[in-house]
Amino acid sequence: MSGNARERRHVSRRGLLGAVGAAGVAGLGAGGLTGYTAAAGAGERTESALAAARSRGGPEDGRPPALLTPTPAHVRVVAVDVLAEDGTETREAAREVLAAWSREARALHERGPAALGEGAPTQGMHPASLGVTLGLGPSLLERAGLADRRPPRMEDLPAFGTDQLNPDWCGGDLMLHVGAEDPVVLSAAVDHLLRTVRGRAGVRWALPGFQRSAAAAVDPEATPRNLMGQVDGTVNPRPDEALFGTQVLASHTERPLAWMDGGSYVVVRRIRMLLDDWFALEPRRREEVIGRRLADGAPLGGDRERDRPDLSALDDAGEPVIARDAHIRLASPESTLGARMLRRGFNYDLGWDTDGRRQAGLLFTAWQADPRTGFTAVQRGLDEGHDALGAYVRHEGSALFAVPPVREGEPHVAHSLL
Numbered sequence: 360m361s362g363n364a365r366e367r368r369h370v371s372r373r374g375l376l377g378a379v380g381a382a383g384v385a386g387l388g389a390g391g392l393t394g395y396t397a398a399a400g401a402g403e404r405t406e407s408a409l410a411a412a413r414s415r416g417g418p419e420d421g422r423p424p425a426l427l428t429p430t431p432a433h434v435r436v437v438a439v440d441v442l443a444e445d446g447t448e449t450r451e452a453a454r455e456v457l458a459a460w461s462r463e464a465r466a467l468h469e470r471g472p473a474a475l476g477e478g479a480p481t482q483g484m485h486p487a488s489l490g491v492t493l494g495l496g497p498s499l500l501e502r503a504g505l506a507d508r509r510p511p512r513m514e515d516l517p518a519f520g521t522d523q524l525n526p527d528w529c530g531g532d533l534m535l536h537v538g539a540e541d542p543v544v545l546s547a548a549v550d551h552l553l554r555t556v557r558g559r560a561g562v563r564w565a566l567p568g569f570q571r572s573a574a575a576a577v578d579p580e581a582t583p584r585n586l587m588g589q590v591d592g593t594v595n596p597r598p599d600e601a602l603f604g605t606q607v608l609a610s611h612t613e614r615p616l617a618w619m620d621g622g623s624y625v626v627v628r629r630i631r632m633l634l635d636d637w638f639a640l641e642p643r644r645r646e647e648v649i650g651r652r653l654a655d656g657a658p659l660g661g662d663r664e665r666d667r668p669d670l671s672a673l674d675d676a677g678e679p680v681i682a683r684d685a686h687i688r689l690a691s692p693e694s695t696l697g698a699r700m701l702r703r704g705f706n707y708d709l710g711w712d713t714d715g716r717r718q719a720g721l722l723f724t725a726w727q728a729d730p731r732t733g734f735t736a737v738q739r740g741l742d743e744g745h746d747a748l749g750a751y752v753r754h755e756g757s758a759l760f761a762v763p764p765v766r767e768g769e770p771h772v773a774h775s776l777l
């Protein structure tokens with residue numbers, strides 16, 4: 360079997376686990392295994408892929424599908440607002456939306472795209488690693504009269520000096536995060552999930568993201584590149600590291616906040632890249648801006664991608680090898696009091712706006728146990744240090760969501776809250 364074929368099968372199994380994550384562990388029944396076996400055609404591969412997926416972390420411990428690896432080639436993040444007048448109605452509508460989405464996610468897991476109904480665009484297609492992750496925005500808790508159940512770490516993100524936010528691309532009561540290996544499966548699933556809550560929730564903003572597919576990669580295990588051509592995602596907590604839990608998953612022992620115990624907080628940023636300005640730079644200058652080599656992602660002064668950046672190294676002229684305003688210096692734990700988050704970046708490319716400006720960049724998602732000591736601390740550090748990358752990017756959209764754990768036996772996420 361070729362490496363690519365092996366990866367695709369692995370991805371396919373991971374997707375089933377992802378869908379289980381959305382639907383609850385109880386969903387791991389004959390449907391899931393049959394679905395995979397039918398797609399891959401060998402029970403032996405099913406078992407080894409299952410073991411591999413488990414070793415990388417999985418929904419057995421309630422982790423949302425969006426945190427599983429490998430990451431899907433396509434995602435769509437949709438922020439919706441609940442359509443309701445007062446607190447009681449808001450709570451009721453939110454409960455209905457989350458219950459409907461959990462139910463449909465479970466059906467998609469058990470029956471694959473067939474659950475999308477007769478005449479769906481996905482006829483004849485495999486599940487394509489479909490994974491559904493759900494989140495709740497601060498505005499929902501406020502509107503639903505649940506401010507006392509809002510964890511302090513779920514405070515609104517502060518304004519940052521470099522923000523150029525468009526309010527139309529910010530906030531949202533609920534988040535629907537769907538990932539899949541195939542864009543048709545993804546589109547049809549998102550459409551279906553939104554249709555099931557029509558009249559209860561309206562789309563506030565949405566952004567599709569993508570990365571190179573495993574099938575097209577020479578090495579599917581290699582860290583992907585973003586649209587600036589950089590290897591992006593090298594320094595990240597790994598799911599099999601002991602620290603992953605404390606850095607990415609939240610612990611809330613206080614009873615009113617227990618609904619988020621074991622969940623994660625995600626910051627979503629729509630960051631436009633000024634690609635013409637970026638590619639006008641000499642390659643050497645592009646490397647200085649980040650502090651890493653374009654060819655292989657190795658830190659300047661290092662040999663390999665995974666080498667630890669030497670922030671104290673000086674060149675012959677006595678200047679830092681990794682510049683004072685280089686992105687990786689300012690974002691490093693050494694500069695940010697140990698701040699850590701799991702970055703899951705996807706490219707977005709919407710073509711050109713009506714003024715002919717490029718609409719492309721990074722659908723940046725950062726997952727952490729506490730955004731105050733994660734995203735906010737790092738973004739402040741980037742601002743205060745005048746991140747050299749700042750001249751080539753624009754933060755145009757922003758949102759924060761609490762992503763509760765998936766608990767066995769609960770009909771939907773955040774059940775104990777709503």
Ligand code: HEM
Pocket residue numbers: 585587589590591592593594595628630631632649651668686687690691692702720721723734737738741748752
């Ligand atoms: C379009 C915007 C951005 C681009 C193109 C970008 C690109 C990169 C690249 C190429 C790296 C080095 C490779 C790696 O470790 O992944 C990196 C590292 C990193 N970035 Fe960004 N980044 C962007 C925005 C952000 C934002 C908004 C944050 C958080 C506020 C952030 C936090 C980090 C962190 C924590 C690291 C690892 C630093 C280390 O310890 O070495 N980045 N980024």
